[in-house]
Amino acid sequence: MNRGLKYDEHNKFTFETKDDATVRDLIDELHEEYGERFEVYLEDTDKRVLRRDAIVVVNGMNMVAKKGEKTELSKGDLIVFMIAAVGG
DSSP states (O other), X not given: OTTOOOGGGSOXXXXXXXXXXXXXXXXXXXXXXXXXXXXXXXXXXXXXXXXXTEEEEETTEEGGGTTGGGOBOOTTOOEEEEEOOOOO
16 A cells, blocks of 8 residues: 555455454464565564554554454454555
8 A cells, every 4th residue: 555556456355264363363374374475564474573564454443543463353354454654
């Protein structure tokens, strides 16, 4: 999203996660499934720690405004991972 892409230009896909999953669980599962392609969002790939400028939006709300990585997910949720555009 930081590249000025339009909504329909994003790489959208469905992903099934376990019941009662959290954002933390999703991060782990996406790293397992997509490896290096997902690592662009990680500061520490071994511990799977998100970068400081990584933003995770769950149904239009930044996960930080909810319970952070403990935010619970439900079937049909729309989750967006992006890197914040910074500069001056």
